[in-house]
Amino acid sequence: GAGVSQSPSNKVTEKGKDVELRCDPISGHTALYWYRQSLGQGLEFLIYFQGNSAPDKSGLPSDRFSAERTGGSVSTLTIQRTQQEDSAVYLCASSELVGYTGELFFGEGSRLTVL
């Protein structure tokens, strides 16, 4: 596609349920990033992928969070046993390469609300 695509755009779930958020980056972009913005907060780095590899997972808030990327393309961020503090806008971005001093291209985000 022309841009970074994220789905769902909105997700309301009950506390304790699992959710999956999907990101489809720009074709040919090898670097993919996940961020989240909680209410009143700045963009919080979660994880990045170079190809299918995630060299540093230390930004994930807890072991309930996991992410994978397959085929060097689509990425899924999974949150298990969701908690109310997980409510946020989850943003995905891609770029040509990690370390390439070019811009990140962002999707429109997935807004997660945990009741």
Place this chain on the structure above:
Amino acid sequence: ILNVEQSPQSLHVQEGDSTNFTCSFPSSNFYALHWYRWETAKSPEALFVMTLNGDEKKKGRISATLNTKEGYSYLYIKGSQPEDSATYLCAFWATDSWGKLQFGAGTQVVVTP
């Protein structure tokens, strides 16, 4: 944890006025500094990527400067227009935090006609 700070947190500008705001970041291990504009209900869009001390970039009425030795960047908007209303984010990339583009909390700009 890297400290990327933006000030002010918000500002109101009259249409036609010029304004500027600041991003400060660690002066060591500098790799790149990004500026993004984030309009309500849209995705963040890149304005500038700056890599060299003394860099000055310009896009239309918006420009930015970079001082890596003292760890700050200024973003300037000349002759503000209502369509400039957005949150402006800076992001810092350190050589020892590969892949982690760390964002500041942003400066929210409201331009009133």
